Amino acid sequence: MHKALSVSYLYRRFFALTLILCSAASASFADESQALGGLWEIARGGQLYDEWYRVLGTSPPRYTHPAYPSEGRQEGSTTWRCKECHGWDYRGHEGAYGQGFHATGIKGIRDKARSDPRQILNIIMDETHQYTFEMIPLEEMKKLATFVSLGQIDTKLYIDHETRRSYGDAKRGESPYQTLCAVCHDVDGKRALTTREEGMDGPEYMGTLAQNNPWEFLHKVRFGQPGIPMISLITLPAEDIVDILTYSQTLPAE
Ligand code: HEC
Ligand code: HEC
Known part of the structure; x- marks a missing residue:
């Protein structure tokens, strides 16, 4: 039920986006994202990427994220932040987190820019990630997926x-x-x-x-x-x- 709702909702939104992208190749970032219901939703998604549990005012899991590599130097709640594995530059091991205190060897999210938010939603909830609607409610999850699709930039x-x-x-x-x-x-x-x-x-x-x-x-x-x-x-x-x-x-x- 939850899932069906989200899929049709995101489908409609992504369809609107594709239309915009096709009809005006030069449309600015603001125009494209506005069509998806407001830049503020992307801003919220960007904050969730940073530290979702602080945005939501909830408690994150205390155990280390199952996908966090054992040789990594972080542990516990902080390993549940998207940025901890994928980086502030969204480039994972190819970016600033390629070495040092935050290195994980995990790839970035750059390849998912402009992707269908439905697909991104499925990734966030897959076996690797294990995020649930109990942790991040559906409405917030959509904003996170929209951020991954439209909010990230090529920092290079x-x-x-x-x-x-x-x-x-x-x-x-x-x-x-x-x-x-x-x-x-x-x-x-x-x-x-x-x-x-x-x-x-x-x-x-x-x-x-x-x-x-x-x-x-x-x-x-x-x-x-x-x-x-x-x-x-x-x-x-x-x-x-x-x-x-x-x-x-x-x-x-x-
Ligand atoms: C209404 C007050 C306010 C305004 C206006 C504001 N900030 Fe902030 N900003 C804060 C607060 C409060 C923090 C959190 C500080 C902390 O965690 O100690 C913060 C955090 C930050 C951080 C993150 C620092 C960190 O270590 O995590 C950056 C970068 C930043 N601000 C830059 C800016 C820039 C650039 C502008 C102008 C475009 C700006 N801020 C406008 C209040 C503001
Ligand atoms: C503990 C580490 C970890 C955390 C935290 C994490 N991820 Fe991931 N993520 C991964 C791994 C591992 C992959 C798979 C990479 C691969 O295929 O090599 C991945 C893949 C992805 C991909 C697909 C990238 C691609 O090009 O195939 C996206 C999008 C993504 N994550 C988004 C997120 C978001 C959004 C969050 C926060 C809600 C998040 N991730 C938190 C480890 C993490």
């Missing part, structure tokens, strides 16, 4: 994988940073952030995160921070957000 277009420098225009990013972000994060980005990626040294200022983990920065600024009053800039083109990232990389990191 915006960030140099080796140097972590972003390709935007720092000057263009200054005004949006100072008007949209400084009210909460301070003009120099030095209001300390309490959450931090494990294994990072030094204080987590805006400059620190922008320089060390530009992929996480992009994800959080596009979709928002789970469970916390922080805005999502999903209605802006990715290029504008990359300008803010590039400006933030010039802010003090210590």
Whole structure:
């Protein structure tokens, strides 16, 4: 019953998307996703990808995810976050999580961009993943699948994988940073952030995160921070957000 509902619902939505894609090859990301019922749903899906249980205000399983490799260095609840296996750059072992503290050897989700959300929903609930509607209710699961299909971006277009420098225009990013972000994060980005990626040294200022983990920065600024009053800039083109990232990389990191 649940499943049938979801399939017809997503089918209708995906059909609408295909129509848009076919009729206007140059349709912007915003146009395409709007047809699917609102960018905010994709933003919500992006936050679920980050840390679904914090978004939903529920408790995740305490045991390590069965698909998490035994040689991996994380354990327990955090291994249930999508980003823990597939990365902030969505490229899994081919991206920033190819080595180090978060390495798993698992592939990314890039190949599923623009895929039918029904298929993605089935993957999330398959034998490997073992997510259930008890953990992530159907309505939220659809937003997650829509994020995988339409919300993810090719970070290689915006960030140099080796140097972590972003390709935007720092000057263009200054005004949006100072008007949209400084009210909460301070003009120099030095209001300390309490959450931090494990294994990072030094204080987590805006400059620190922008320089060390530009992929996480992009994800959080596009979709928002789970469970916390922080805005999502999903209605802006990715290029504008990359300008803010590039400006933030010039802010003090210590
Ligand atoms: C504990 C690790 C782990 C977690 C957490 C995890 N996945 Fe996966 N995921 C995998 C593995 C393993 C595969 C299979 C990769 C393969 O086929 O080689 C996979 C495959 C996928 C694929 C298909 C990729 C492709 O191109 O075939 C998608 C989409 C996906 N996962 C989405 C998600 C989403 C969304 C979440 C969060 C709800 C999630 N995953 C959480 C381990 C994980
Ligand atoms: C209404 C207040 C508010 C606004 C506006 C805001 N943020 Fe945030 N942001 C927060 C809070 C609160 C957190 C969570 C901080 C923490 O976990 O310590 C956060 C977290 C973040 C994080 C993740 C940090 C981490 O370590 O996980 C990034 C990156 C970020 N903000 C960037 C920005 C940028 C760039 C802007 C402007 C486009 C912005 N924020 C606007 C309140 C805000």
